[in-house]
Amino acid sequence: MTTGLQEVARRHEAEVKAVSGRPVPRGEPILELRGLQKNYGTVEALKPATVTFLSGEIHAIVGENGAGKSTLIKLLTGVIPRTAGEVLWCGDSVQLATPNEAIARGINAVHQEVVLCPHLSVAANMFLGDEMNRRGLMRKRAMTDAAQGVLDDLGFNLPANATLGSLTIGQQQLVATARAAMRGTRFLIFDEPTAYLTRQESAQLFRLIRRLQGEGVTIVYISHRLEEVFELADRVSVLRDGTHVGTRAISETNEGELIALMINRTIEQIYHKEHFPLGETIVETRGLSGPGFADISLSVRAGEIVGLYGLIGAGRSEFALGLYGRQPLTAGEVYWQGRKVEIGNERKAMELGIALAPESRRDQGLCLNLPIGLNINLPVFRRLTRGLTINRGAEAANADRQIRDLKIKTPSRRVLASAMSGGNQQKIVIGRWLSHGAKLFIFDEPTVGVDVGTKAEIYRLFARLLEKGAGIILISSYLPEVYELADRLHVFRQGRLVASHDYRAASHEEVLAQAINA
Numbered sequence: 001m002t003t004g005l006q007e008v009a010r011r012h013e014a015e016v017k018a019v020s021g022r023p024v025p026r027g028e029p030i031l032e033l034r035g036l037q038k039n040y041g042t043v044e045a046l047k048p049a050t051v052t053f054l055s056g057e058i059h060a061i062v063g064e065n066g067a068g069k070s071t072l073i074k075l076l077t078g079v080i081p082r083t084a085g086e087v088l089w090c091g092d093s094v095q096l097a098t099p100n101e102a103i104a105r106g107i108n109a110v111h112q113e114v115v116l117c118p119h120l121s122v123a124a125n126m127f128l129g130d131e132m133n134r135r136g137l138m139r140k141r142a143m144t145d146a147a148q149g150v151l152d153d154l155g156f157n158l159p160a161n162a163t164l165g166s167l168t169i170g171q172q173q174l175v176a177t178a179r180a181a182m183r184g185t186r187f188l189i190f191d192e193p194t195a196y197l198t199r200q201e202s203a204q205l206f207r208l209i210r211r212l213q214g215e216g217v218t219i220v221y222i223s224h225r226l227e228e229v230f231e232l233a234d235r236v237s238v239l240r241d242g243t244h245v246g247t248r249a250i251s252e253t254n255e256g257e258l259i260a261l262m263i264n265r266t267i268e269q270i271y272h273k274e275h276f277p278l279g280e281t282i283v284e285t286r287g288l289s290g291p292g293f294a295d296i297s298l299s300v301r302a303g304e305i306v307g308l309y310g311l312i313g314a315g316r317s318e319f320a321l322g323l324y325g326r327q328p329l330t331a332g333e334v335y336w337q338g339r340k341v342e343i344g345n346e347r348k349a350m351e352l353g354i355a356l357a358p359e360s361r362r363d364q365g366l367c368l369n370l371p372i373g374l375n376i377n378l379p380v381f382r383r384l385t386r387g388l389t390i391n392r393g394a395e396a397a398n399a400d401r402q403i404r405d406l407k408i409k410t411p412s413r414r415v416l417a418s419a420m421s422g423g424n425q426q427k428i429v430i431g432r433w434l435s436h437g438a439k440l441f442i443f444d445e446p447t448v449g450v451d452v453g454t455k456a457e458i459y460r461l462f463a464r465l466l467e468k469g470a471g472i473i474l475i476s477s478y479l480p481e482v483y484e485l486a487d488r489l490h491v492f493r494q495g496r497l498v499a500s501h502d503y504r505a506a507s508h509e510e511v512l513a514q515a516i517n518a
Contacts, residue, residue: 123144
């Protein structure tokens with residue numbers, strides 16, 4: 001362990017010891033929930049749940065979006081108060097009334113959406129609230145050196161002096177993980193930690209999780225990727241519609257049983273692939289180049305899913321943003337339905353019929369402080385106006401139709417987008433384009449942080465778009481997704497297109513090797 005990590009751990013240790021509770025032998029209960037419940041008015045977000053977490057175990061929690069996982073995290077980390085029930089920490093009844101109380105007891109969380117400060121350096125974020133000071137002056141160099149030592153010790157190849165906002169979303173997630181590992185934790189919650197990570201970054205994270213477990217830390221691992229649950233966890237608890245429906249030892253269950261407990265649906269129904277007759281070429285790029293990508297030539301036809309696979313930073317998203325006019329192009333040509341076009345900005349892309357559901361729905365895809373209905377109608381308000389006045393009836397009808405068709409779980413279109421779960425937020429991003437009449441849909445990581453049931457709904461939506469004659473560019477870091485769905489799969493590495501395959505023409509191993517140059 002590095003000097004920086006030791007120093008921060010020592011500083012937290014004195015604070016944690018005072019309230020963290022007695023030592024708990026490995027395998028004994030460290031946190032017990034007895035009838036834990038949370039209501040929002042008449043809505044039961046979490047129905048009385050009784051779950052026991054054992055010291056030193058990796059305990060996975062799975063369930064669909066809206067099943068109560070986020071509510072459970074907020075209760076355990078002191079963000080919201082419980083309505084009823086009891087929480088025992090190291091055998092003693094506790095309140096967990098505030099985040100500070102949870103942190104003081106050694107309970108920390110790494111959230112799916114990074115909640116750090118993008119304008120500060122990586123080091124400043126890692127030491128946020130624990131800054132090194134001498135005579136009232138902040139020791140920036142010492143913090144940078146210590147943070148770099150921590151990152152190197154954890155196996156994260158990241159620069160401590162870089163601005164956090166300059167890193168990819170996946171790299172920012174690793175910074176948040178490093179920060180949590182420094183805080184003297186005894187109980188660490190990971191919420192969809194690999195959603196934006198490459199395979200290499202995920203492997204680094206898994207090594208850290210096993211290392212923390214070896215040091216006696218209890219890990220709660222929340223993920224929609226069941227293969228990760230079976231790779232890491234000792235036990236798994238399933239939530240459905242706010243109810244705890246069961247806990248299983250990993251050695252005594254299987255993927256099919258967990259899916260049945262979560263959604264009453266078989267695994268064969270998740271990856272739903274329909275093949276449609278291919279029509280005319282919608283878009284073709286020839287030698288397209290721009291910031292982060294070079295010499296990309298590919299085409300998309302009506303009724304076709306074209307998959308772009310590669311590690312984060314391989315140039316896939318950058319290519320999509322260039323094609324959409326959000327980033328400038330430096331070379332190459334774009335042909336739209338056989339005609340050469342210049343896409344200088346997003347408005348031109350939208351006028352042609354290109355729709356983009358970007359990688360980060362919170363930062364790039366949604367106006368979180370606006371209601372769901374307004375978010376859905378943003379691209380089509382011109383059609384919903386008469387002169388200078390919005391047709392309120394048409395506005396409401398269009399939003400309600402998309403909410404109904406996409407099964408967005410909300411009591412009203414007036415609810416703020418920020419209040420929705422990750423899966424429902426993604427449905428809003430997708431839903432806004434369905435009335436637009438686009439011909440080419442670019443989906444960048446469309447199922448990040450959504451449950452298997454919502455994934456199936458999104459995949460069926462793809463089929464509906466293809467049936468109507470649209471084409472899809474599907475960008476994903478999750479190889480099974482592009483492998484099972486793409487009619488044509490392109491592999492990106494270091495900003496270039498390095499290999500192309502027809503549907504299932506190459507193995508998973510071949511595609512992965514091409515992506516990492518193995």
